[in-house]
Amino acid sequence: MEENQLNAIVLKWLEVAPGLAILRVKPDGWELPDFEPGQYATLGLPGTARRTELSDAEEPLASPEKIIKRA
Secondary structure, three states: OOOOOOOEEEEEEEEEEOOEEEEEEEEOOOOOOOOOOOOOOOEEEEOOOOOOOOOOOOOOOOOOOOEEEEO
16 A cells, blocks of 8 residues: 555544544555554545644645645
8 A cells, every 4th residue: 555545534523622523434445454452543634635723734834745644
């Protein structure tokens, strides 16, 4: 799989408090492995992705081709 390839779909976004949301994400084109203690996920979106009004701005602005990743 390419490093900057999008490979999942957000099925649900639930804002539980200002600045805190729960996402339900489904793999797209691959199977989710069994969970092992200590694992975490890294989510990424292209620099052109729409932002919510509460999100912090990217400084400096990200290139449209770049995938912005957060653990």
